[in-house]
Amino acid sequence: MRYIKFLIVLIALIEVVSGQHRDFSRGEKEDLKFNNQVIYSYWINPVQFDENLIFNYHIRYDFLLFEKTPPDKPLADTFQAKIKVMIELSSLELLTPIRNIEEVTIKTTDFQQTISKNLYYSSNFSLKIPAKKYKVTFTILDEIRNKEFSFKPFDIDLKDTSNFELLFIRESDLGIISLPEMKNKFYNFLPFSSEKFLLILPEGDEFREIKIHNRFVNYKLSRKENTGLRFSIFSLDTLDLIEGIYQLKFADEKSKPKSFEVRWIDKPEYLNNFDKAISIMSYLFENENPLAKYHPDKDELRKKFYEMWKKFDPTPSTPFNELMAEFYRRADYSLLEFKSVSQPDGALTDRGKIYILYGPPTKIERSFSKDGRPIEVWTYNVNRQIKFTFFDENKNGNYILQK
Template identity: 30%
Template sequence: MKKYFLLLILFQYTVLSQPQSVGELLFTELHNFKSGEVNRSYLLYKIPFSNLVFQKEGNIFKAGVKAGVEIFNDSSRSVYRDYTEKIISVDEFELTNDKNSYLQGIIEFSLPSGKYKIYSSFTDINSIRELKSKPHTLKTDSTNIITNPIIVHSDKILCDTLQLFNIANFSGTIPFSSELFSILIPVAEENSDGLEIKAHYEGEVIFNEIITEYFHSPFEFTICNNKVVLNNSANTKNLKYFIAKDISAKLKEGIVSIKISYKSEPEKQDSFQIPVIWINKPHALLDLEKSIQHLKLIESSELIDKLERSSRDNLEKDFYSLWKKYDPTPETEFNELMHEFYKRVDYAELNFRPLASKNGAKSDRGKIYIQFGNPDSMVRFTDEYGRMVETWMYSNPQRSLMFVDKRGNGNFTLVNSQ
């Protein structure tokens, strides 16, 4: 029966779920391209709609930020200051609270060679609330053979008639997600015939490949359909870009050390520490002990007891190993079924908790929601005794379930299932 339960979750995931991108207020990342003696720098920013205040204007909802940057040289002298405004509008109210939709923008500036500290500020236009951002350090006279990698969505997007790279724009991190991400690696030397890339996680080599796929292009960052993209430019240097295609599929959550060296000259190398972050990770997965307790919905008490007896060092490993056997994409590190399960737990905890309890996932409605997802239709009414009743209808598989709030405390009990 419990295996059937998991198959139902997987079916619901396949049909209904959308890729999800822990909830940051603001993401920023800095990139620099050479242009003769001058450096063209780009501060990219990305703010979830859920962290902005939208105001209704006619049939649309508008939000925006005032974005500012101030730059200091290594003598602590202010050398540049600029402010811009970015406005976004949406047609649907639901989008105004969406934590997976974003306002994105670019602040561009040019600096001579040197070392700089870059401070940015972002103020919500409607609420006048300031969103804090960490400062960035920029060395425009760097002699690194390999410059900072650029994290992009593996699938390009159509911008006018061009297929362009869509920047991940998550503060230079690689999202841990069902969506695939690649790394663009700019190199300055034309004679490089390939790169060896090694990714280490907690001492283990999890990625080791020779990359020979590359292209030449002078790039700049632009906005297309409210996304930051790499577009061709006449103002920057033509560089060779190697592509580590779909590298995110092999990466685990945590800090990944990536060593990049020339294939023919391995002494020419650079290393980068890149965080792999689960953006908007389900809260139910943030506490491992509670995550295990929720498994009682789908696993036997004997297996749960065995898991809880694992040593502290092995508990997390054993937990993820248990879920791996249900992974619909075992060739990647991200487990879509586990994500869907705990995303539903989050929703149930928030929406189905009785007045005197915090355990919405353990309520009858919570358990049904975790198993079947949102009903195709729901009817809410008052019965002859003045009690609130909810009837949930599902079409595939076809079933009807009735819940009654017998005590008036929000604890709806399942009384009928057909």
């Protein structure tokens, strides 16, 4: 009889739990891969906090669907996105999964923010849970689209106190490493950025030195001494680490090597297609583009690409090239702003080329020729006045630069 009662209770409990999950999972579903629109990282057994798992996430605004509030409703002309964010941890040692759900409403009156590639909603789950081995599922429900997005489940081990993940923080944030603000400010990858970053490892003699390498680089680093913190801290600002995968080895050869990625979070979209990115580099050269006929493997091409841009780098001592980033941000703008029926890629038009090389004009004057062709005159007041005149020869939106 006791067994039957237990079974009934167990079935009821499972139904409740599964029912909650069905409520969260209504609508269309899509599997997500790690990308720059949704970023997550986790910290196992952080010594400075009471919790034994910190899981942070960042959701870019353009990933979400914003809905405009009707004019007859409160907060009229406000755009809103509504999401539920869930982390679920299941273990063979626990009867039911551990679930934490955050309901979020994001509001803005600026439409441009709803499609922004620079704005993120950031938060974290700070958990104090039994020290077990878990399979973790991270899920986002966009309530307006009624669509659920899930990442591939991954394993974490809180039972083994020697287990850890690589952590990267901004050098400027080191002073808050023991404060709650840090919970949203660490990464499991190294952001490719103009900012300086530190690698954070557990304290211990086995972490006194590390080696970072791939097929192109090989670095040996010693940790910072006398920091007064319970971590091994390594400065990375002198290393030429461009986008890619790297291996990290420890002084103690018994410790298993780990790999990490250098990832450009706010990377211009134009750089996601290397063929296109290389093609518009011709704007910088009077003669033939040196990379136009260069066809190595992908990693070798990336290395040559960054080496070529290093010639134009205003800060050559750091791997991040501000001029290159601005060049391709302008290409992103031109791609959409100057496209036409005859040329869908506005970065390849005459106006796109001038915008990429010179930036936004000081003044734009629009008029028509005697035969009704649209004309644009761009004026730049930089040191001296420069003017560019464009004609829409065929009245199809593709303006041609007049030599």
